[in-house]
Amino acid sequence: MTRVLVVDDEPQIVRALVINLKARTYEVDAAPDGATALELAAARHPDVVVLDLGLPDMDGVEVIKGLRGWTRVPILVLSARHTSDEKVEALDAGADDYVTKPFGMDELLARLRAAVRRAEPVGGGDGEVVVVETDGFTVDLAAKKVNRDGRDVRLTPTEWHLLEVLVRNGGRLVGQKQLLQEVWGPSYGTETNYLRVYMAQLRRKLEADPSHPRHFITEPGMGYRFER
Amino acid sequence: MTRVLVVDDEPQIVRALVINLKARTYEVDAAPDGATALELAAARHPDVVVLDLGLPDMDGVEVIKGLRGWTRVPILVLSARHTSDEKVEALDAGADDYVTKPFGMDELLARLRAAVRRAEPVGGGDGEVVVVETDGFTVDLAAKKVNRDGRDVRLTPTEWHLLEVLVRNGGRLVGQKQLLQEVWGPSYGTETNYLRVYMAQLRRKLEADPSHPRHFITEPGMGYRFER
């Protein structure tokens, strides 16, 4: 869940933002002044900060600098000031975006999404499992590498593809038709002999005892299953 | 040097931007329409794109999508449209910022700086690798230099680009399509012969025994992998 820190001293603005953000399943913290904002940011590590420049206790730009001292969290500045100088100052202090009041909620939310999106790490595999380990070998799905007894195992494209599908469905039974179509393409639903040949290759390369497979299990008449 | 791609069909705007940007030592390319923009982006790999939405040949949002298909380069949208919907659409399509015309040059430049700044790699502490060393040669990603036996190795731009992609993905397999698109541009997904030619060049220049590569590994049918 994305966490937002809203910093503003006007309760009605905070309320409007909080309602809209929560409705879109953001997690929201709110701070009425700069000191609280810096404190909350440190304690809660928000994914994005919405910051009003007109705070009662300190200059908004100081808040930006305070944050930038230790974090690259996206900062979206809200302000009633329209002058160019104000904007330039805030942006150069480290803000990511600057929206003038009165603002449209839709636009603000879109800018928020943009700020959060570009802060996301590159690889899609965020919480995804990338390395699968068994007692005999290790499969690294990101690097497309298979390791056995400390040495890399060479797999052909088809072998790798088949392995990938099975491992990604670890523990589950994968039907022969599904397997065939995912590896060879949608028009290959019945060539089960392909499966037999390539499962044999995989077992020969990865199983300790290929004739008594412990990880690549055949479910007769149905399909195959990868077991860790 | 920071490279900017300006996309606008109004010559006077382009001129104003180019003058201001060059005065601040940016390197500037300009495109009058969407097709040229996509082409130039692929060829020149700008660090930031300034994009007018009102183009003669295609919808600006399509240009955004075209870019986002293969790159995360910051996109700063310029537009005469003030409506919230337009902004939301552009931002959600992948734009990073949205400035309405007429715009203040100071503000635009500040937003440009902000966009470039946050796209910068995490410097210093966070473990961004800049120098990669193997037993045969050293690659300095920041200085764009390769050293072998104490002397610099001359690489052509394409060779360097290819090397950079491989090294940045060190240890991971990089698919041929990905490699082609990152180095030659999004429309080059299938020209695998380019890869063969340039991998051979890299090996000849960097491998101790080019015919038995130890660092630039071919994974037949899939792609290439750089191993330290």
Place this chain on the structure above:
DNA sequence: GCCCCTTTTGACGCGTTTCTGACGCCCCCG
């Protein structure tokens, strides 16, 4: 306008991968 470096393109041989058919085994079922 000319020259040189880089990029693109085409052709060829070779090794590897994929496809294909044949055979025997095992297990389930009649």
Place this chain on the structure above:
DNA sequence: CGGGGGCGTCAGAAACGCGTCAAAAGGGGC
């Protein structure tokens, strides 16, 4: 106890991808 379907294994044939070389085309600098 016999039959059959599904599975594993093997090996040869066809197809494909890779490395290599060389020449043409392109582009930038002088």
